[in-house]
Every structure is written in structure tokens, then in C-alpha cells.
Amino acid sequence: MRALQAHILPLTNVAFNKSGSSFITGSYDRTCKIWDTASGEELHTLEGHKNVVYAIAFNNPYGDRVATGSFDKTCKLWSAETGKCFYTFRGHTAEIVCLAFNPQSTLVATGSMDTTAKLWDVGSGEEVSTLAGHFAEIISLSFNTTGDRLVTGSFDHTAILWDVPSGRKVHVLTGHRGEISCVQFNWDCSLIATASLDKTCKVWDANNGQCLATLLGHNDEVLDVCFNYTGQLIATASADGTSRVFSAETFQSLCQLEGHNGEISKVCFNPQGSRVLTASVDKMARVWCVNTGVCLQVLEGHSDEIFSCAFNYEGDTIITGSKDNTCRIWH
Template sequence: MLSFLEGHTSEVCACAWSPAGSILASGSGDSMARIWTIADVMSRSSLQNEHSSVVVLKHVKGKTNEKNKDVTTLDWNKFCSAPPASYPSGMGCASCGHVKFKAGSARHGVFRVEGRLLATGSYDGQARIWSTNGKLKSILNKHKGPIFSLKWSKKGDYILTGSVYKTAIVWDVKAEEWKQQFEFHSGPILDVDWRNNVSFATSSSDNMIYVCKFGESHPIKTFSGHQKVVLLFLFSFSSGKKGDMWVSAKHYFVWAKLTVSNGTPTGSLLASCSDDITAKIWSMKQDKYVHDLREHAKEIYTIRWSPTGPGTNNPNKQLLLASASFDTTVKLWDVDQGRLICSLNGHRGPVYSVAFGPNGEYLVSGSLDKSMHIWSLKECKIVKTYPGSGGIFEVCWNKEGNKIAASFADNTVCVLDFRM
């Protein structure tokens, strides 16, 4: 079943599900982000937002400046920044809605993960923090140019931003001020991601990846090896290997859980991809990449880690890396061996976005050919296809695994009700 969410007046370049449930955020070139609350039951022919409510987040007041209006990136907070003792058992945190359960209960000491704050980055160089009811809580203003990437820290107390003007800034969310500015790159910063709550990595058009840490005036690790723009990279926290390893990719990167020798999950895999038609795997123990993935025929636009392997909710499944390319294919990689498992062929245009389902059994891909494919990873084949009326910039899966969202160049957002 499909639902098309209308309201944006320009291409929708970003979308993201809140970990709080059926709440979806979208960002557009119309200077607005929108927060959609999606009903559990959707009509196959819904075209008039019948099964959703929406809050509009205006980033520009009055007449829009065409040169700086785009909402370029967005991210939901996932952890509570307030100390557990700051609110009573059974009550929610005032800032994020996380719940501390009463002593003696089966879930005592467990905090429910809920995305109640949305951070957006914009072409005007400002980062903004919003509540789900549309209230603008903070404006973070120091960058001199467009923000291309933005991420909440693991604990939710900091936000990391990267700008076209070669700087990355860590912001203290509670104090609403910048904590430290990092100026190591010689080109625009295209992606940022956290390793843990005090260290992170940045990638740039200068082909470099730097790992940085609070209080340090120089990078604690430098990776070089890509021959063209490093657009994306992701840290992984899941691996069957002991030690510190990273995989690098083109547009963004994420840390995944890794079971190291002492059993402590730490960000140890980094994935990066580039216009040089490669994705690479790096180790913190060495400067040169561990694996050089070279099966694509054109630029690799994006990569994603599977939610599988030790330290994840699917510990008995193999950790995979997916890469999507302008060559119209998605490829699945064995991370330990650095080898190609299978090539997913079915799109007729560049593939801009991929996302794994939360159980690691399915993958969704979105392409400029206006189609969205859902793949069975067990069989490496398409199980469902959904045509759209515009190129697809981003796809994402909600945490329950029953809804998929896609953002389109024709100004719409599509939500698919997925059950196999």
C-alpha cells in the first residue's frame, strides 16, 4: 500500500524516520522541512495526505532567497542528554520524552529511545533544532556557508556539522553554543559521523578522511587513498573481527557496533566511497586501507552497513556492506573478506540511495529511474517494485520494519506499507 505526501513545492532531498515511531521528517529545496505523523492504516490510492498529519518547519521568513533556501540534511536525536536522576521513575524527560522505568520493574534502568528533537542543516549555514510539534528550539549559527552534513552524538548532548567552507563544528545542545571548531580540510566537508561521544570523522572533496577528538588540535588519525571526491563514509559497530577496522564510502559514514577483544562495542569500522569508483575499508591500526572494493563501473554514490553481526539485534547474521552506484547497480560485500557477494541488477538509472530493513533480510533502493526496488538478500532478487513520477533521492526504513519512505524530485514523499 502506498501513500503520497504532498505539500513541498520543490524537490525533496532528504527524509528520515524518527525512532519514536510513525513520525517522518522530510527536507526540501523549498526552504522547509516537514514532520509527518503517519497513520498505521494507509490507502493504496491515497494522494491527498488523508492518512497523515503534518507540521511545517519554515527555515526562511518572508521572501525566499533562491541561493540559500535548501534544507540539505536532517537527523533525529536518538538518546537522552538529561541525566537519569533529573526526572522521576515512570516519567518522561521534558526535552526528549525518554522514559526511566520504576525500580523493580522488568525494564528498570532502561531508557526508551525516542526521537523527539529534529536537527536540520541548511544552505544558509545554520543548523536548527525543532520539537515534533514544530517549535524552533535553537539556531546554531557559526558556519559561513552551506551545511552538507549533520549528526547527533550518541548520547544526544552534541551535534556535529560539516560545511562547504571546510569546517566541522561540535555544538553543545544544552548550552546552545559551539564547543570546538575543526579546520583541517582543504576542500568542502561533505560528510561527518560520530565514532563515540568524543570523537568523530569527516570527509571532504580534498579526498581526505580525518578522525578528530574533543580537545585535540590535530586529527588523531588520517586516511588517504581515494583519488577523487570522498562523498560518503560510515562507521560500523558490528564485526566478527577483533580490533579496530573501518570501511570508507563516498557520501556519508556511520559507526556500527564491533565486538573487540574485551567485548566492548566500539566504533571500529569505517566505510567510504568516492568518485574514483571505489569503496574502501580502513583500520585504525594502519594508515592504508584494508580492502579496496572495485567491482563498480561508475561513481559510487552511497553505502550502508547492514544491521547484522555481533553487537546488533541480529548477531547471528553476517555483516554486509551495500554500495550503490551511477552504474545502475547495488552491490553487497563480505566485510571480513572484502569480496563481492552479489550484484543487484534491476534499475535503469543511477542509484542514489539504499537502506537495509531492521532485520537484515531485505534492502530497498531508490534510483533516478523513478523506481523503488525491494530486494531479498537471501535470494539476491527483487521481491517488489514501486514506480514513481520522479527521481528518488533518498529511501529509509522505520525501526519496526513495516514502513519505507522515499523522497522524490517531483516534490513528493512516498510511504510504503511493507509486510511480507
């Protein structure tokens, strides 16, 4: 384990490039930093935002670009190799809180507190379209693997499925009774999962927009949801301090991951689908066995809440980002 004194203020997010050779951290100190995973050395500091850098992403699988979304209402596109800023995307009228590259790395989608999402051209730096239709902030967004659909999740209790080429609304996913905290496609683009503060997750048919199932069991807000890489499993993270794994085929609960002493803000699978990683306000991250629900590892050392975590592509390295201003690399 290596602890990196990453920033002078708390971290907001961490993310690996596809190979796991480098990773990025965003922070309240208004910067994003690029790190070498093996050595722990800082490669670049991406400076220029005038407020918190909240949303960050590599353009995986390529990994030669980084996008940063900030409370200063702009998104910036950077070279991961030189740290140079290519473009500043201006147009949102409130904080940017989520972003993603399409799989082809030709577009960046940004979601904002101004209730809109915008699509930006990576090559030209121009705005391609504004996706308007939500009535409250957009908190999460996800492209499908072909890049022709984008789903946005909002505090207006709905998710909207958009056609990327035309910028048109395809389906409005209605049924949640609370703000949506997270939206995600499965790998073959057939399903969408939504997590909500109404204590449930819902699974939707991405083709017709119908709700297929409501995943029950949590007794507090669900803060994160994800599919494993093959799309057969769904993991949830809740403010009730537990995580659950569900079958994406039968929608039955397969196991409950119990052991944290506080809300779990992030959950993710390793690429192999055999492990689940959770990050909690209890200052710890945990690694769990998907099949048994047994906790295999407790990652201790942070001195404040952990609100970001990620596996590398091999599944043998984990990074965690904390309010204690550090990130840690676990091998």
C-alpha cells in the same frame, strides 16, 4: 502506499524517528516537515531557514529533537513535539550539507561547503569546536556508537577521523583518487567505510587508520555506502545503476543488485539485515533480498527521480522522497 504532497518544491531528504511513528522531510521550499507515519498527516512545519533545507536528522533513539542544516549556512535545533525552534547555530561561512546527532543526543555535528565541520552543544546552543583540516567541502559525516569519534568525508579525496572531546585529528584516511561521497562507521566502531567518485569503496581500521580493503566492481562513481546493523555486510550504490553487497569480514562481493535503469543515489539495509533498499533516478525504489540478490519489490509511482529512502525500525514501512515534491509511505 500513500502519496503525500509534501512540499511545493523538490524534497532533499527523508528520515524516520527510532520507533518509525513519525518521519521528517527536508525541501528546497526552505522548510522541514514532521509527519505522522500511520495517518500521513502533517504534524509540524519547521519554518525559518532562508534557503534550501538539505540535511535533516532526528536525535534518535529519543526522537524529541530535529536538526536541520541549510544552504543559508545555519543549522537549527527544533522540538519534534511542538515544532518550536530552540537554537540557530551560526558560524559556517558556506552551505551546510550534512549533519548528525551523537548517540547521546548532547551534540550536533555539521559539515559544510566551507571545508569545516562544527560541533554544537544541544543543551546550550553554543559552538563546542571547529574541526578544520580538509581542503574542500565536507559532504558526509558519521559518529561512532560511543560518540567519542567522528569521521568526515570530503571532496579533497580524504576522510578524517576526529576525537570528539578534544576536537583533534586522530587519522587522515588517504588513498582515494576521487571525491568522497559517503563515510560510515560500523556498529562496533572498529571499521569505517568510504565511498568515492573514483568508482571504489574502501574499508579502514578505525583504530589505526589503515586501509584494510578496496571494494572493486563498480564501473562508475560510488554514491553511497552503508553497513548493516550487525556490521557483517556492506552495501554500495553506484552511478552505474547497480548496487552491490560485500562481506565486511572477507571483503568479497556477495551479490550484485541489477535492475535499475539509472544511477542509484541511496542504499540502506532494513534493521534485520535481510533486505536492501535502493533509490534511483529512474523514479523507482527497489527492495532486494540480501542473500540471493533477487529484486523482491519495485516501488513505482513517483514521477521524478528518488534521492532519499529509509526503512523504519520494524522494517515493515519504507518512505521515499522525490524530486516530484512528494514523499510516499510504503507498507
